Amino acid sequence: MAREVxxxxxxxxxxxxxxIGLLIFFPILWTVLTSFKTEAEAIASPPSFLxxxxxxxxxxxxxxxxxYLVHFWNSVVIALGSTLVGLLVAVPAAWSMAFVPxxxxxxxLMWMLSTKMMPAVGVLVPIYLLARDTGLLDTKLGLVIVxxxxxxxxxxxxxxxxxxxxxxxILEAARMDGASLSSEILYVLTPMAVPGIAxxxxxxxxxxxxxxxxxxxxxxxxxxxxxxxxxxxxxxEGLFYAKLSAASTMAIAPILIxxxxxxxxxxxxxxxxxxx
Amino acid sequence: MLSPAxxxxxxxxxxxxxxxxxxxxxxxxxxxxxxxxxxxxxxxLYFFTDPSFWPALINTLTLVLGVLVITVxxxxxxxxxxxxxxxxxGIVRILVIAPFFIMPSVSALVWKNMLMNPVNGLFAxxxxxxxxxxxxxxxxxxxxxxxxxxxxxxxxxxxLILLTALQSLDQExxxxxxxxxxGWFWRFLHLTIPHLxxxxxxxxxxxxxxxxxxxxxxxVTTNGGPGTASTTLTFLxxxxxxxxxxxxxxxxxxxxxxxxxxxxxxxxxRMIGRNLEA
Numbered sequence: 001m002a003r004e005v006x007x008x009x010x011x012x013x014x015x016x017x018x019x020i021g022l023l024i025f026f027p028i029l030w031t032v033l034t035s036f037k038t039e040a041e042a043i044a045s046p047p048s049f050l051x052x053x054x055x056x057x058x059x060x061x062x063x064x065x066x067x068y069l070v071h072f073w074n075s076v077v078i079a080l081g082s083t084l085v086g087l088l089v090a091v092p093a094a095w096s097m098a099f100v101p102x103x104x105x106x107x108x109l110m111w112m113l114s115t116k117m118m119p120a121v122g123v124l125v126p127i128y129l130l131a132r133d134t135g136l137l138d139t140k141l142g143l144v145i146v147x148x149x150x151x152x153x154x155x156x157x158x159x160x161x162x163x164x165x166x167x168x169x170i171l172e173a174a175r176m177d178g179a180s181l182s183s184e185i186l187y188v189l190t191p192m193a194v195p196g197i198a199x200x201x202x203x204x205x206x207x208x209x210x211x212x213x214x215x216x217x218x219x220x221x222x223x224x225x226x227x228x229x230x231x232x233x234x235x236x237e238g239l240f241y242a243k244l245s246a247a248s249t250m251a252i253a254p255i256l257i258x259x260x261x262x263x264x265x266x267x268x269x270x271x272x273x274x275x276x
Numbered sequence: 277m278l279s280p281a282x283x284x285x286x287x288x289x290x291x292x293x294x295x296x297x298x299x300x301x302x303x304x305x306x307x308x309x310x311x312x313x314x315x316x317x318x319x320x321l322y323f324f325t326d327p328s329f330w331p332a333l334i335n336t337l338t339l340v341l342g343v344l345v346i347t348v349x350x351x352x353x354x355x356x357x358x359x360x361x362x363x364x365x366g367i368v369r370i371l372v373i374a375p376f377f378i379m380p381s382v383s384a385l386v387w388k389n390m391l392m393n394p395v396n397g398l399f400a401x402x403x404x405x406x407x408x409x410x411x412x413x414x415x416x417x418x419x420x421x422x423x424x425x426x427x428x429x430x431x432x433x434x435x436l437i438l439l440t441a442l443q444s445l446d447q448e449x450x451x452x453x454x455x456x457x458x459g460w461f462w463r464f465l466h467l468t469i470p471h472l473x474x475x476x477x478x479x480x481x482x483x484x485x486x487x488x489x490x491x492x493x494x495x496v497t498t499n500g501g502p503g504t505a506s507t508t509l510t511f512l513x514x515x516x517x518x519x520x521x522x523x524x525x526x527x528x529x530x531x532x533x534x535x536x537x538x539x540x541x542x543x544x545x546r547m548i549g550r551n552l553e554a
Contacts, residue, residue, distance in 0.1 A: 010362060017357055017362050021368040021369075022371060027391060030390060046401050046405055047398060047401055089284060093280070117544070118537065121514060122531065124518070124530060125295075125299060210377070212491065213491045216381075217518065231381040251382055256378070267440045270437075
């Protein structure tokens, strides 16, 4: 039951919350606005907030530099590729742990989680050398492999917490009714498992898209995804703010939209089921 | 069905880590191939006596603690605020969560150039508008500026988790306390905070794991400088192994970072493990 509150109090809370929300969101809003300015207006002082000549020239310039699309495509391949490979390996593992738990299932889960606690910098040198010696340095395949392994524990854990909520009795009931194994999987399990798999996919695409340690250290010109491409803009001059903003807006927009859809899964995935 | 995942993760954990341990006992520089030799604990000695080591350790702890304090205090406050009845709650929630989805290199560059730049940044124009001298954030307070950026990225995470936890707070208990004449502050201190303690612990532990590895934010803003003013352990190891090509020294530093992270990890694992029983 919602508690009764006075209109005045509700208005005050609303004003405060919106104020703080807009303040936190402001750097993103400012980036998007700046991406529609000319370079001169982008560094004008005092800055104009909305009343400037809106232009799309920065987006055209950034897109004309063909390398932007290459980096964008790298991000897509690496984020989707590492997530899909991760799911392929993780679904059977999580499935067997959730439905046929053994004595050591809990230990295996905890051990998987512990691999996530290893700081990346602790294995930077060997991974770099291994990638170099196998010719995987600065390739998309190399990053797909590394990011798959980096995120595999989270994928297994998320899937496990979702699969565990599927009641085993339903499977038994289907079997009692004479369902064959294939129809059991197709008509009973899949519909119940798909939402969990979709949420896991979503969160891991986001994590892989933004991953900024391995992508910066294992790529150069060829396989660099957007994280590394944008980092190369870090010159101190003020002549490129509008273009930097346009490139940034395009880099963050798809993931921001996906992220807003995945708020609930985010809590669950990143706390390993400890907070639901 | 379990084995592919287990084997992959086992290899991923053991092989590179064993290599790091091995390298850390070698004199091994990529610029001088063929001169590798066993040196015992020499690399560790060099790492601990490196003039950058203590500043880096202190900077790491300052960064982690600074961000934790800001995000936990701010997160509790924001979660309590967002839990109140208001108009447009869903939209405010979306605005507050947004920074978490921004890739680190973008947030760092946006803050560094468009907001904090002492000549062309927005803060500088605001300062000039008020008749003040613009502040050169990354020259005067590099670590504090990085803390601000990282806290901005992680505040949404803390808020979101604490808000989720807050929504499972027993409303009847709250109302009973209210009817018994308990004031707002008393209820916050004796009902809300104890209810949130477990989630706060989870937030602190998970953030610590990620914060120990903050990298891109330092790389694109200060590059660890000026001097060692914003060099953390992660960044120090990166410089030693990737810029000075001293694999032996960098590996020794990597092992130190692993040990530091494991101390935190043990506490986190216990918490999550206990939760798994329930």
